[in-house]
Every structure is written in structure tokens, then in C-alpha cells.
Amino acid sequence: MAATKEQVLASLAKVPAPDGTPITEADVLSDVVVSDGKVFFSITVDAGEVASWEPVRKRAEAAVRAVPGVQSAMVALTAERKAGAAAARPPAGGGTARQSPGATAGPPRAAQGGGQTAQAPPGVEAIIAVASGKGGVGKSTTAVNLALGLAALGLKVGILDADIYGPSLPKLLAIKERPQTLGGTRLKPIMRYGLTVMSIGFLIDEETPMIWRGPMVISALTQMLREVEWGALDVMVVDMPPGTGDAQLTMAQQVPLKGAVIVSTPQDLALIDARRGIAMFRRVNVPVLGIVENMSYFLCPQCGTRSDIFSHGGARHEAERLGVPFLGEVPLHMTIREKSDAGLPVVATEPDGALAAIYRGIAEKVRDQLKGAGREAPKIVIE
Numbered sequence: 001m002a003a004t005k006e007q008v009l010a011s012l013a014k015v016p017a018p019d020g021t022p023i024t025e026a027d028v029l030s031d032v033v034v035s036d037g038k039v040f041f042s043i044t045v046d047a048g049e050v051a052s053w054e055p056v057r058k059r060a061e062a063a064v065r066a067v068p069g070v071q072s073a074m075v076a077l078t079a080e081r082k083a084g085a086a087a088a089r090p091p092a093g094g095g096t097a098r099q100s101p102g103a104t105a106g107p108p109r110a111a112q113g114g115g116q117t118a119q120a121p122p123g124v125e126a127i128i129a130v131a132s133g134k135g136g137v138g139k140s141t142t143a144v145n146l147a148l149g150l151a152a153l154g155l156k157v158g159i160l161d162a163d164i165y166g167p168s169l170p171k172l173l174a175i176k177e178r179p180q181t182l183g184g185t186r187l188k189p190i191m192r193y194g195l196t197v198m199s200i201g202f203l204i205d206e207e208t209p210m211i212w213r214g215p216m217v218i219s220a221l222t223q224m225l226r227e228v229e230w231g232a233l234d235v236m237v238v239d240m241p242p243g244t245g246d247a248q249l250t251m252a253q254q255v256p257l258k259g260a261v262i263v264s265t266p267q268d269l270a271l272i273d274a275r276r277g278i279a280m281f282r283r284v285n286v287p288v289l290g291i292v293e294n295m296s297y298f299l300c301p302q303c304g305t306r307s308d309i310f311s312h313g314g315a316r317h318e319a320e321r322l323g324v325p326f327l328g329e330v331p332l333h334m335t336i337r338e339k340s341d342a343g344l345p346v347v348a349t350e351p352d353g354a355l356a357a358i359y360r361g362i363a364e365k366v367r368d369q370l371k372g373a374g375r376e377a378p379k380i381v382i383e
Contacts, residue, residue, distance in 0.1 A: 149363025167201030174343020
């Protein structure tokens with residue numbers, strides 16, 4: 001029988017805070033998510049109290065794991081500096097330093113869940129991010145078909161859904177099953193169309209809201225990197241959350257990315273946000289592998305007339321202006337939408353079609369960019 005939220009909270013009520021108060025009464029817990037034997041929550045404390053709370057986090061995690069029906073627990077300790085408190089540098093457990101007046105703007109040090117820094121999983125040669133400055137530009141659909149395009153080139157590919165608040169991979173790949181737990185501490189990813197896949201959406205119900213603070217999101221992402229049996233991969237594609245906020249910045253800083261692919265539609269409003277995404281990655285020294293212009297044009301399936309609904313060529317022009325590669329144009333097409341909604345991505349289910357060829361062309365350029373990236377190139381063998 002699966003554990004309930006009430007059982008988990010009852011076990012946490014027996015764990016004392018450093019001052020002896022039950023942590024359930026100390027106003028430090030986030031919403032506790034219990035789904036299919038897996039438990040997620042964070043403990044948020046003042047930055048100056050992190051050292052005294054780390055043993056509490058460990059006891060809380062142990063208490064939750066002891067609840068009958070709990071298979072695994074993800075407990076993050078996050079830190080916040082109280083309003084008005086001086087901050088010469090970020091504390092060891094997280095927090096963001098304030099800048100003095102007149103200082104040059106730069107990327108802040110983002111909070112790290114549990115004081116741990118994410119590293120590439122063993123056996124993963126290269127990690128690339130697929131990102132956008134805003135939502136609604138088809139980033140996740142592009143990420144899935146890019147991953148499949150790389151796999152079609154003979155590479156071993158995994159994909160991580162890093163959009164905690166709006167995970168898309170369960171829908172795009174029609175995955176309804178839950179990952180198996182290995183030894184009670186690690187998760188076995190789902191295999192689909194030859195891809196190794198992990199998403200927070202596999203662990204929670206579709207309609208469960210993720211009411212989490214930014215540091216809890218980072219902790220969940222880093223644990224999905226560290227505590228999943230990814231196996232040997234040539235490339236891991238990370239479907240990033242949209243935007244350029246704390247979650248995106250921390251992922252860029254903590255995950256050893258070999259590069260980033262920016263997805264944008266052609267119109268000026270989307271390109272403004274795409275520029276911010278490129279600037280963010282450059283600021284943290286992540287190579288930009290190129291820009292994809294999604295929804296580039298609409299070709300009427302009845303009459304064959306082409307319509308540039310969102311304008312056309314804006315992303316190509318922006319790539320030239322910023323000195324980054326232009327990876328290709330993907331049309332606004334009914335088949336892409338229908339296949340994506342059905343969990344049947346075009347690269348996998350219509351591999352001989354014109355749309356799949358577009359994504360494979362983009363994948364070839366990404367592969368070539370990885371081979372020539374300024375950082376150490378992944379050990380990719382091309383036959």
C-alpha cells in the first residue's frame with residue numbers, strides 16, 4: 001500500500017528542529033508531494049543556520065524513508081537570507097549575494113539544494129541544453145525531435161525534462177508508466193524510441209501543481225541527474241524550463257553543459273527573449289551551438305500556399321548578427337502538432353518524411369558543433 005501525505009507528515013512531526021520544535025511546526029517545510037511511493041519536499045531556513053539544519057534534513061529524510069510504502073525520498077535543504085541582512089558573499093548552503101551600488105552587473109551565485117553541486121552522470125559524454133527565452137515557442141517538441149535526430153545519427157542519446165513546473169515529455173512521448181526504483185535509492189529511466197528518458201512528470205500526477213521554491217527545483221533537477229541510472233550516453237539533451245531566471249541560471253552554472261541550442265519563433269517579441277537566453281549562456285561560458293527558427297512558415301496542406309504567420313527569417317538574421325550558427329527552419333505544420341499531441345514524434349514515426357529530414361539536418365549541425373566546441377569535445381564516433 002502506497003504511503004499517504006498524512007503518514008509522511010506524521011513521521012516528520014517526530015523530527016525536531018535545532019531548537020527542539022517539531023519541524024512541522026517550525027514554518028520551514030514546503031508543500032509535501034507524495035506520489036506512487038515517492039516523496040518530495042524542501043526545508044527552507046535562513047542562510048546563517050544551514051550548518052545546524054543539515055543534520056535535521058538527514059533525519060527527516062531517514063524518517064520519511066522509514067514510512068511503510070515509501071520507496072524514495074527527495075529532501076532539499078535550501079537557504080534564504082533574511083531581508084535587510086548584509087551579504088558579503090553567498091553562504092555555503094545557498095543564497096544570492098547582493099551587489100554594491102555601481103558594481104558591474106553579472107550572474108548571481110544561485111542557491112544550491114543541500115549544498116551539493118551537480119556533476120555529469122557517469123558514462124555521459126556530453127550534456128546539451130535546449131532553451132528558449134520564453135514559453136510557447138515549441139522548445140520541448142524541438143528538444144524531443146532533436147534527441148531523436150541525434151539518435152538517428154547512431155548516437156546513444158538520453159533526454160532530461162528539466163521543466164519542473166510544466167513537464168512535457170510524458171505527453172510528447174506518450175509515457176504513462178512510472179520509473180522503477182533500484183535499491184530504493186536510484187531510479188531506472190524509461191526507454192522510448194531508443195531514447196533514455198527522465199522527467200519529474202513520471203513521478204507525479206499530471207494535475208498535481210508543483211508549488212516549489214526555486215532552490216527546491218534545482219535540487220530536484222540535480223538529483224534526477226545524480227540518482228538516475230542513465231548508463232552510457234554520447235549525448236544527454238536537457239529540455240530546459242523557459243526563461244532566464246534563477247532555475248535556468250543555476251542549471252547553466254551547475255551542470256557541465258557542452259553547449260546550448262536556442263529555440264525561437266521569427267517574430268521580434270520572441271527574438272528579444274532569445275537574445276536574453278544567448279546572453280545568459282555566454283555569461284556563464286556555455287557555448288551556444290546555434291539557433292533554431294521554429295514555426296518558421298506555414299504551408300497550407302490543401303493549396304500549398306506558404307504564409308509567414310510569425311514573419312520569417314528573424315532567427316537567421318539574429319544568428320548572423322550575434323555570430324552564432326543558424327541550425328535550421330522548422331515549419332508550422334499540422335503533422336508536427338498532431339504527432340506531438342499523440343506522443344508520436346515525427347522523427348521516430350515518419351522517419352522518411354520531409355519534416356523528419358529537417359530535424360535530422362538540425363541534429364547533424366548540432367553534432368558537428370559539439371565536435372568543434374571550444375570545450376573538450378564528446379567522444380563521438382561517426383561512421
